[in-house]
Amino acid sequence: MLLDLLTHLWIANVAISLPMVAFSLANLYWSTYAWHSPATHERTTSSPRRSDVHQLTFSIIVPLREEPIEVVGATIAKLLAQTHPHIQAVCSVGYDDPDTLAVVRRLMELHPGRITLAVSHSDVRNKPTQLNAALPVCTGDVVGILDAESLSAPGLLSQIDATLQDPEIGVVQGGVMIVNHRSSWVALRSSLEYYANHRSKMHFAAAHRFMLMGGNTVFFRRSLLDEVGGWDPEMLAEDAEIGVRLSVLGHDVRVAYQPHLVSREEAPTTIRRWVKQRTRWNLGFMQTIRKGQWRQLPTAGRRRFARWLLWQPSIVAVTGVIIPLGLVVALVAPSPLWATMVAFLPAVPTVMLVVIDVTMLYLYGREIGEKVRLLDYLLLVVTTPAYQLMSAYAAARAAFKYLRGDLRWEKTEHTGSHIVDVIDLTVYDRVAS
Amino acid sequence: MTLVVAHEPVPAPTRPSRARGIRLDGPRRRADAIIATILAAVVGVVVAFGLTGWPGFNGDEGIYTSQSWSVLHGSIEAYTYSYDHPFFGWALMAPFEWLAETVDVTRTGMAVLDARAAMVLLAVVDAALVYGVARRLGFRRVVAAFTVLAWGLSPLTVSFARQVYLDNIALPFLLGALYLALDPARRQWVYVGAGTVFALAVLSKETTLLYLPVLLYIVVQRTVGQVRIMAITSMLTCSLTVIFLYPLFALLRGEFFPGPGHVSLWTDQIWAQLFSRAGSGALWNVASARFQLVDSWLHLDWWLPIAGMTSAVLMVAVRRIRPIVVAVAISVVVVGKSSGYLPGMYIISVLPFLALCIGAVLESLPGGPGAGRVRMARRVAGLVMLATLAVAMAPEYASGIRREATVNLVSPARQAERYAIARISRNANVLVDPIFYVDLIHAGFRHQWSGAIVYYQYDLDPESLKKLPGAWRDLDYVLVTPAMRDQISGRSVALPRTAAAITHSRIVAVFGRGSQQVQIRKIVHTPSTAASPLKASS
Numbered sequence: 001m002l003l004d005l006l007t008h009l010w011i012a013n014v015a016i017s018l019p020m021v022a023f024s025l026a027n028l029y030w031s032t033y034a035w036h037s038p039a040t041h042e043r044t045t046s047s048p049r050r051s052d053v054h055q056l057t058f059s060i061i062v063p064l065r066e067e068p069i070e071v072v073g074a075t076i077a078k079l080l081a082q083t084h085p086h087i088q089a090v091c092s093v094g095y096d097d098p099d100t101l102a103v104v105r106r107l108m109e110l111h112p113g114r115i116t117l118a119v120s121h122s123d124v125r126n127k128p129t130q131l132n133a134a135l136p137v138c139t140g141d142v143v144g145i146l147d148a149e150s151l152s153a154p155g156l157l158s159q160i161d162a163t164l165q166d167p168e169i170g171v172v173q174g175g176v177m178i179v180n181h182r183s184s185w186v187a188l189r190s191s192l193e194y195y196a197n198h199r200s201k202m203h204f205a206a207a208h209r210f211m212l213m214g215g216n217t218v219f220f221r222r223s224l225l226d227e228v229g230g231w232d233p234e235m236l237a238e239d240a241e242i243g244v245r246l247s248v249l250g251h252d253v254r255v256a257y258q259p260h261l262v263s264r265e266e267a268p269t270t271i272r273r274w275v276k277q278r279t280r281w282n283l284g285f286m287q288t289i290r291k292g293q294w295r296q297l298p299t300a301g302r303r304r305f306a307r308w309l310l311w312q313p314s315i316v317a318v319t320g321v322i323i324p325l326g327l328v329v330a331l332v333a334p335s336p337l338w339a340t341m342v343a344f345l346p347a348v349p350t351v352m353l354v355v356i357d358v359t360m361l362y363l364y365g366r367e368i369g370e371k372v373r374l375l376d377y378l379l380l381v382v383t384t385p386a387y388q389l390m391s392a393y394a395a396a397r398a399a400f401k402y403l404r405g406d407l408r409w410e411k412t413e414h415t416g417s418h419i420v421d422v423i424d425l426t427v428y429d430r431v432a433s
Numbered sequence: 434m435t436l437v438v439a440h441e442p443v444p445a446p447t448r449p450s451r452a453r454g455i456r457l458d459g460p461r462r463r464a465d466a467i468i469a470t471i472l473a474a475v476v477g478v479v480v481a482f483g484l485t486g487w488p489g490f491n492g493d494e495g496i497y498t499s500q501s502w503s504v505l506h507g508s509i510e511a512y513t514y515s516y517d518h519p520f521f522g523w524a525l526m527a528p529f530e531w532l533a534e535t536v537d538v539t540r541t542g543m544a545v546l547d548a549r550a551a552m553v554l555l556a557v558v559d560a561a562l563v564y565g566v567a568r569r570l571g572f573r574r575v576v577a578a579f580t581v582l583a584w585g586l587s588p589l590t591v592s593f594a595r596q597v598y599l600d601n602i603a604l605p606f607l608l609g610a611l612y613l614a615l616d617p618a619r620r621q622w623v624y625v626g627a628g629t630v631f632a633l634a635v636l637s638k639e640t641t642l643l644y645l646p647v648l649l650y651i652v653v654q655r656t657v658g659q660v661r662i663m664a665i666t667s668m669l670t671c672s673l674t675v676i677f678l679y680p681l682f683a684l685l686r687g688e689f690f691p692g693p694g695h696v697s698l699w700t701d702q703i704w705a706q707l708f709s710r711a712g713s714g715a716l717w718n719v720a721s722a723r724f725q726l727v728d729s730w731l732h733l734d735w736w737l738p739i740a741g742m743t744s745a746v747l748m749v750a751v752r753r754i755r756p757i758v759v760a761v762a763i764s765v766v767v768v769g770k771s772s773g774y775l776p777g778m779y780i781i782s783v784l785p786f787l788a789l790c791i792g793a794v795l796e797s798l799p800g801g802p803g804a805g806r807v808r809m810a811r812r813v814a815g816l817v818m819l820a821t822l823a824v825a826m827a828p829e830y831a832s833g834i835r836r837e838a839t840v841n842l843v844s845p846a847r848q849a850e851r852y853a854i855a856r857i858s859r860n861a862n863v864l865v866d867p868i869f870y871v872d873l874i875h876a877g878f879r880h881q882w883s884g885a886i887v888y889y890q891y892d893l894d895p896e897s898l899k900k901l902p903g904a905w906r907d908l909d910y911v912l913v914t915p916a917m918r919d920q921i922s923g924r925s926v927a928l929p930r931t932a933a934a935i936t937h938s939r940i941v942a943v944f945g946r947g948s949q950q951v952q953i954r955k956i957v958h959t960p961s962t963a964a965s966p967l968k969a970s971s
Contacts, residue, residue, distance in 0.1 A: 028667075029622060035663035037620040038656070331685075340685055341678065348674045355670040356663075363659055 010335030013326050013343045020326065023319045024349035027312070028356060031196045033204035044203045047258055048162040056161050057086040058219075059138035060146050061118075063130040064093050067148045069103045075148055076107055080114055084157035092118045092134035094125060127215065128231035128238035135230050144219040145239075150176065150265040152217065160219050163256050170224045170251035171243075173202055174217035175262035177368065183269040185379045189387050190267030190274065192357060192380070195364045198262070202255045210297065210306045211246070211253040212288075215239030217263040224251055232291075236407060237284020244288060244306070248296045259367040275394045282313055282398030283407060317395035320388030323350055354384055465574070469564040472578055476560035476585030479834055481553045484595040485539050485546050486841030489949060492889070492916040493778075494597035495867030498548040499887070501527045502871045511870065511881060512890040516688070516698045519679045522602040522637035526551060543847060544871035548597040555601050556594040560585045562608035563785050569615035570753055570789065572796045579819060580792030583826070584785050588833025589734035593781050599638040600781040606634030607641055607782060614651040624652055624664045628672030635676050641782065642676075643763050650756040696895065713775040716768070722923075723775050727768065730780050734833055736826045741787025744794040754793040760786040795819055845945025846914060849953055852942055853912060857953075861909035864888050864934055866917050888917060892928040905934040905956055910941075913952045 034044040060079055064072060072091075079089050089111075091104045101119070108115045120133035131145065142164065146152060156174060163172050175198045181191035197214070205211045218239065228245045231238040243253070268274040288294070294306040323346045330343035358377055365372035401407070500520070503511045504527040509520045529551035530544070539546040560581050567577035584590055594601060613627035631648055634641040649665065656664050683689040683698035691697040714721025731738060745761040748754040764783040768775060798815050850869050854876040857863060865873065867887045870880065878884035882900035886908070891897055901907040911934050921932050938954035945951055 032621060032663060032667065035621055035660050037618050038660055039618065041658075041660045337682070337685065341682060344678065344681060348671065348678075351674045352667060352670045355666055359663060359666045363662065 006333055009329055009333045010339045010343070013329050013333070013335070014339045016322065016326060017342050017345050020319055020323050020346040021349055023315050024323070024346060024353065026308070027316055027319075028349060028352055030201050030204045031360075032200060032356060033207075034200035040203075044200070044255070044257060047159065047256065048165065050162050052083075052158050053162040053165060054085055054158065056142050056164060057088070057140040058084065058142050058144060058157055058160075059088045059090055059140035059222075060144045060157075061090045061092055061131055061134040061138065062146050062148055063127050063134070064091055064100045064104065064148050065097055065125070065130070067100055067103065069106065071149050072100075072103055073107060073110075075146065075150060075152075076111065076115065078151045078154075079146060080111055081154055082152065082157045083154050084161060086140070087114075087157065088138065088140055089115045090118055090134045090138055091115055092120060092130040094120050094122075094130065096123075096125070122233070124233060126233065126236070126238075128233045128235055131238070132230045132233060135225065138222070141222055142219050143222050143225055144217070145215060146263065147216040147265060150216050150263045152263045153261045156217070156261045156263070159256065159258065159261055163254055164219070164221070166254075168252065169254045170221050171211075171213065171246060171253040172219045173198075173206075173211070173213050173253055173255045174219065175199075175257040175259075176214060176216050177262040177264055178267040179264045179368070180266045180269065181376070183266075185383050186271055186274045187267045187269045188376060188379060189383065192361055192364060194267070195367075196360055198255075198257055199364075199367075203257070205309060206253050206255045208302070208305045209247060209252060210294070210302055210309060211243045211255075212237075212240035212309065213243040213253065216265065234407075235284060235287055235291075236280050237288060240284060241288045241291065244291075244294050247302075247306075248293055250298075271390060275390060275397065278391065278394035279398045279401065282317075282395050283402055285310055285313055286398065286402045287407070313391075314395050314399075317388075317391040321392040323347075324385065324388070354381055357381075357384070465564075465568060468574060468578060469561045469581075472564055472581045472585070473557045473560040476581065477553055477557040479586055479838075480556040480591050480594045481550070483838035483840075484549045484553070485541055486839070486843050487837040488592050488596065489842035490545065490846050490866075490868045490914065490916065491596060491777075492866055492868065492914070492920065494545050494548070495870060496887075496889070497523050497526065497597045497599060498530065498545045499867050499870040501530045501548065502544065502874075505531055511887065512894045513696060513896055515696050515894070516683065518599055519636045519639060521633065521679075522599040525637070526597075526602060529554065541847065542872065542875075543850065543868075544875070545597060545868045546843070549595050552595060552597060552601050555605055556585070558605045559594075559608060559785070562605060562612055563788065565612045566608060566615065566785075567789060567792055569612060569617065570757070570793065570796075572792050575816075575819070576792050576796045579795065579823070580788050583737060583791055584788035586830050586834065587734045587737040587784065587788075588830060588837055589730060589737060589780065590784050591834060591837055592733055593778060593784075596778070598778040598781065600640075600778045603634040603637035603641045604782055604785070606630050606637060607644060608785060610634060610648055611651065614648055615655075619655050619660070619664075621660070621664045621667060624668040625671045627652075628668035628670075629675055632672045632675035636679055640776075640779065643767065644760055644782070645672075646763070647756050647760045648672075650759055654752070654756065694895075723768075726775060726777055729777075734829065736829045737784060737787055737791075740822075740826075741784075741790050744790035745787070748790050748793045748797075751793060751797055754790065757786050757789045757793070761790060791822075795822070842949060845949050845951040848944040849912060849914075849942070849951040852944070853910070853953060857910055859884070862886060862907055863910040863912060864891055864908050864931065865912045866914040868914065868916075869912055888928065888931045888934075889920075891934075892930045893926070897930070904930060905937045906958065908934055908956050910956065911935055911938050911954045913954060915948055915950065 033040060035041055062072070062075060062079070076089060076091075080087065091107070093100050093104055101117075104115070104117055108117065116137050118130075118134035118137050120130045122129040122133070135143065142160070144157075144160070160172050160174065163169060176194055177198070178187065178191035178194045181188045202211070202214070215238070224246060228242065228249065232241055235241045246253070268277055289307075289310045294310065295303060297303045297306055326343055327347060330340045335343070357380055361372055361377060361380055365376075499511050500509070500523040503509065504520075504524045509524070514520070526548065530548045533539070533547040533550040534544060537547075538550045541547075563584055564577050564581045567580045568574070572580065610627045610631035613623050613630060616623040616627075627648065631641075631645070634644075649669070652664055652668060653661065680689060680698060688695055689698050691700045713723040713726065716723050716727060718724055742761065742765070745758045748758050761783070764779075764786070767779065768783075795815065795818060798811075798818055846866075846868060850872055853863065853869070854873070859877050859879075862883055863873065863878065864886050865888065867889065870885050870887055873885035874880045880886075882896070886901070888911075891901065911931075913935060917931070920926065921928050921935070934956065935954065938956045940952050941955045942953040943950060944953075
């Protein structure tokens with residue numbers, strides 16, 4: 001029986017081969033969107049001509065939970081050092097988190113009159129409840145979110161203000177970059193993924209008018225948040241989910257990626273933390289799919305795109321394991337030679353994936369102005385299989401949790417390694433001048 | 434001479450609305466499509482008309498036809514696959530050959546001629562692609578059309594385009610890759626497509642790999658900065674990975690590295706091509722095979738090669754044309770270098786590049802800035818130039834085309850085949866040129882190691898000695914074609930078993946005369962002729 005199965009395994013292998021090629025190519029296609037042509041390259045790097053507009057007022061929510069003072073202190077300091085004059089910093093803290101409350105009180109003494117404290121009284125401990133708790137105290141025309149561990153560039157808000165001078169634009173997604181890529185290979189991988197996401201993929205999604213925002217360095221017109229009623233507290237990927245609702249209502253998102261204006265944050269450095277974070281994202285996407293508001297998009301094409309985008313993390317995770325498995329089966333299981341050749345076709349996009357990763361790491365290094373070491377390239381190539389296994393594991397874990405109905409928030413811990421290790425705070429001043 | 438670029442083919446990336454561009458381009462594209470279709474039809478008709486008579490058969494045509502037939506019957510090759518070329522080309526040809534055979538398109542009953550009919554389709558596609566490439570290089574319609582005709586009506590092109598060669602299968606892929614690489618919007622994934630199509634050209638005929646620098650040069654020329662880095666890496670990766678599927682195939686069959694008892698890609702293809710194949714001699718040696726080959730090309734048509742190479746030298750000055758000049762330069766090096774084997778059909782892939790260089794010269798002469806009368810004068814000058822060139826080449830082309838449409842060099846072989854099918858017993862073992870192989874199978878002969886046996890494999894296939902250990906005594910007839918005689922007397926490969934079979938035979942029937950003669954010979958099985966010096970060497 002088992003032998004019988006083995007001798008016919010090649011049929012399944014041939015059947016999945018071409019879909020695997022298609023999925024992999026689709027993934028490569030949107031990863032490289034920013035470089036598709038000189039036209040897209042220009043479109044994804046262009047910025048409003050003036051970057052010193054100061055007409056709107058900003059309220060920036062910084063959601064905090066169990067954060068050490070060094071981390072929050074640096075984030076708030078960078079935020080208050082913006083060149084834009086009209087900024088309200090809103091620190092949102094849970095009522096059951098006295099340590100962080102103390103941290104914020106201390107910071108309020110350091111920066112008198114510039115920080116507003118919002119306390120969430122919800123027993124649900126997650127980011128969307130904290131964001132919703134902060135919304136009533138926000139006074140600005142524009143409400144933005146800045147993660148607790150994220151360092152903003154001084155000219156950022158001026159640039160966002162200039163971008164929002166176009167009345168058609170309701171939301172601006174700013175760039176985020178991981179800077180602790182030297183900490184571990186997991187962080188290196190995350191850096192590259194963030195880079196591909198902000199530099200390329202988000203532009204692709206925005207161009208197709210279905211945008212899943214990131215949760216950091218994102219700015220909404222206040223009126224839009226009121227229109228959609230804020231964030232959904234049930235959601236683990238509240239940032240992406242609010243993007244779905246805004247897309248359905250026809251509000252377009254502008255992706256503003258400027259290498260010198262990105263927010264700098266840290267990525268998980270260990271596999272454990274990475275898997276936790278990734279599981280949460282995957283779960284969030286699953287929730288969003290089930291909530292089903294993307295089905296209200298006006299055209300079939302946009303609905304198709306939305307379905308593809310929401311399933312994308314799962315597809316990538318599955319293909320990352322199935323393709324190598326298929327190659328092994330092709331080599332080991334008895335099969336006709338032509339079938340083996342067909343089964344080997346997914347190797348083509350897989351090799352391309354590795355080479356494009358290396359190329360992107362090179363471009364990333366050039367954009368952050370740091371030389372990428374040969375070791376980093378080697379690490380990137382060598383860890384590809386491990387990374388794909390991790391992605392698959394996180395996806396499987398998310399699916400398991402989803403089926404069990406376990407939707408608790410697994411918070412990513414912040415160590416501040418990006419501040420002590422990498423960040424020379426004067427770098428922003430140099431870039432700005 | 435002032436070289437003025439008349440049209441900038443690449444729209445500036447900042448050009449405002451895409452929708453407007455499409456509306457403007459619609460009728461223009463339709464005009465291009467109509468012109469390309471007409472040109473392709475003209476070239477197709479000229480190539481098709483007379484292909485059952487000109488040129489005479491080359492043994493390779495029979496080899497690829499029989500391999501295509503084998504693909505239709507479930508194996509890569511009729512005999513042991515020896516990695517002489519990748520099999521993609523003839524596998525691709527198989528369905529077309531089947532179609533041509535099924536509708537009996539040539540009404541000759543000869544599989545090789547039906548396969549030639551399939552080649553006409555490729556020439557048609559080539560013509561359209563040459564027009565497309567010319568347009569994307571910025572040629573005006575009239576110049577692009579002239580380029581297509583200068584290429585497609587050359588007696589040299591027509592003669593080679595008819596023959597069943599892998600180079601003919603590779604050419605549309607090569608031209609397609611260039612066409613894609615000249616994408617006006619300069620899109621990364623179109624470049625990846627170009628790389629993939631180029632890989633298919635290489636998998637059709639491995640020598641096409643020589644043109645990889647041309648493809649890279651075009652993309653490097655047309656991109657800058659991050660877009661260039663991304664375009665080059667993704668295109669190159671995709672292209673090379675697809676090409677590497679071929680060595681992978683050899684690896685999977687356990688035939689990549691040499692070993693006892695089997696052929697290998699390494700020794701039979703890579704090593705053989707690079708080092709051990711007998712060279713064709715130096716071009717400046719009048720007695721060398723290389724000189725004779727080039728002479729035979731120029732005998733068909735001197736105009737296109739000479740005008741094309743002169744134009745290539747002039748066009749070094751024009752940035753846009755330089756990749757095409759590089760393509761010509763690569764070919765000149767391959768043809769002109771003093772060592773290595775030069776296959777006759779190599780010229781096939783060079784001809785479009787020569788024509789494009791001629792077109793580029795015409796394009797660069799007239800036009801350009803200047804208003805009213807000046808512009809008009811330049812335009813007239815250009816047209817006069819064009820007309821002069823056309824008049825200069827017209828008689829050459831016309832007489833060549835007429836000869837190729839009317840002279841029949843194939844009929845001795847056809848008559849011999851008909852005779853063999855009518856007179857030879859189906860139980861006989863017949864050593865044949867591969868051009869007869871498929872037809873004899875259709876006529877009811879057994880094949881491979883009994884019945885119809887291809888002489889080349891009879892000598893070189895590792896299976897041969899096991900299957901037919903009795904040398905010429907195992908055979909009953911030999912069908913000797915001019916190609917076979919050339920190969921036995923030539924120095925490139927030794928064919929002692931075939932030579933011995935011919936020695937031990939007597940002529941039964943003869944068709945044609947002189948160098949075109951095809952003989953049907955019967956093996957003499959009497960003991961008196963048994964001892965022969967040639968036998969010992971087998």
